[in-house]
Amino acid sequence: MPQVKMTVNGKAASGEVEGRTLLVQFLREDQGLTGTHVGCDTSQCGACVVHVNGEAVKSCTMFAVEADGAEVATIEGQAAPDGTLNVIQQAFQDHHGLQCGFCTPGMVMSAAALLKDNPKPTEADVRHYLDGNICRCTGYHNIVKAIMAASGQDVGAIAAE
Amino acid sequence: MYNFDIERPGTVADAVSALGREEAQPLSGGQTLIPTLKARLAAPSVLVSLSGIEELKGVRMEGGKLCIGGGTTHGRVAREAEAHYPGLASLAARIGDPAVRNRGTIGGSLANNDPSACYPAGALGSGATILTNSREIAADDYFQGMFSTALEEGEIVTEVRFPVPSAARYEKFIQPASRFPLVAAFVARFEDGVRVAITGASNNGVFRWPEAEVALSSSFTADALEGLTLSGDEMISDLHGSGQYRAHLCGVMTKRAVASLV
Structure with missing residues (x-):
């Protein structure tokens, strides 16, 4: 083997x-x-x-x-050794980017890959990048909002819907 | 999934030799083959993984042609071909999703020749040349029907050479469940004429649309395609769309591609 x-x-x-x-x-x-x-x-x-x-x-x-x-x-490996969430994880918590949480590990890892290549994505960029990540709870709006917030952009104008 | 031996050669020569083992099959990015193995639709004794072969990876210009190693991922083509052949880079950037594009390869896609895959349209529409470990094959001779190509057992796509057109565009109508094209058209405008390749539509896999090529070569406008129709008889007909519907979409997608370029 x-x-x-x-x-x-x-x-x-x-x-x-x-x-x-x-x-x-x-x-x-x-x-x-x-x-x-x-x-x-x-x-x-x-x-x-x-x-x-x-x-x-x-x-x-x-x-x-x-x-x-x-x-x-x-x-x-995303949170700090003492359990402090990284900026993407914290944004998911702050913006209610998860409900059941099953898709969240993949969402966070995809978001991290996106922000590495594109640190200031548009909302459309985020939605396009998440093409291969399915969430059956949130309707995606708060996931997109969390990722935009994690990129340091103002999310006040993004409707929670 | 049935079990198998897996080999990871570091060179094309070692891969070809490993593929000489009984019931051996090459594994490139695996984005089609691994789901196929899980469904037990394939049961090789040996998988020869090509992902560790550095000589199969890369994008470069040579002799006016864009040369892409067979093991190059869609994601890398999307990034590195953009400056040389944006129409093809855009096709690569819209295959599957980002994680799939980080594994799936051009050689794997062309070897599989799924009737709904994107790359066959790009290769045939560009008039590319497919290089293998033993020969060169023109795209016009390479695609031989659904999931069928000119490749022999154990032959590996090592490189694909694309002539670069003055303009090209890939337009696809996505089947919303699979995200594969229901029908897509690749239109490439060269100085000596236009090539049009259609994927997703035909029972015979990717094909060129000669009437559209003639019309567009004399007048490169969407209007030039007015009145041209394809028969639905040879088209795929399933729960996602009838043959007639797919035949209609061939015209719509080709027109959209042309309209985006003029």
């Missing part, structure tokens, strides 16, 4: 996997990092989004073996 070694949230992680082991299975079942969720398992919903070498990917549609040697970032 193949051995994989990678860095997950800055720490070395290794284990024995099958060829078919998905990255999300390795993270959740082998590493115990259950913050990354599996919603659809068909790469539609985006609840499983993590960063691999700095790029957002759907961890249900990538094999663990392919992340061998990579730097992986998950939702567990």
Whole structure:
């Protein structure tokens, strides 16, 4: 069985996997990092989004073996070690960007990828970027508002609806 | 998903050799193949992952052509082709969603030749050349029907070379559930004529629309397409749209593409 070694949230992680082991299975079942969720398992919903070498990917549609040697970032690494939320997480809380919370790990990781490439996105940019992240609770308005707020922009004009 | 061995070669030569194993299949970005494996619609004994092969990645201009490595992701093409061939970069920037674009590759898309995929329209509409580990294939000879190409078993798309038109536009009408094109048109205007490729519509996969090419080559206006129709007989007909509806959309999308360029 193949051995994989990678860095997950800055720490070395290794284990024995099958060829078919998905990255999300390795993270959740082998590493115990259950913050990354599996919603659809068909790469539609985006609840499983993590960063691999700095790029957002759907961890249900990538094999663990392919992340061998990579730097992986998950939702567990977003807050500070003392539990202080990062700016995106705090904005989701402040603007009620979640209800059931199932999609939130993927939303936060996608938002982080967006803001890295586009620090001051327009509302349209945010909505376009979230094309692959599905939320069945919020209707997206407060998620978009939270991401705009996390980018340091005034969200007073964005209707809560 | 049935289990399989997985190999991660670092060179094209090693990948070709690994693909010589019994029931071996190449894995590029996996954005189609992995869901297919999960549905048990494919059961290879060995997957040969191409994602670790650096020589398959990159975007560069050479001899006036835009050369894209077969293992280059859609996201990278969207960023790096923008300065050279914005019409193609825009096509790449609208495939799937951002996370899918960070894994899916041009070589994988062209090898799969999904009848609703975006890249086949870009390659055929541009008159691109598909390079493999053993030969060069003109786009006109490469696409051979739904999920069918000129590739032999174990042959890998190593590079795609695009002649750069003076203007090009990809217009797609999205099937709202899958986000694949229900029908999309790629229109490319070259000095010596116009090429039009349609994806999503036909039972035979991506195709050129010769009547539209002739009309647009003599007058590059949406009006030049007035009165041109395609038959719905050979078109895909399913719960998302009849063949006749798709045939109609071919004209609408082609007109929109032209209108955006004039």
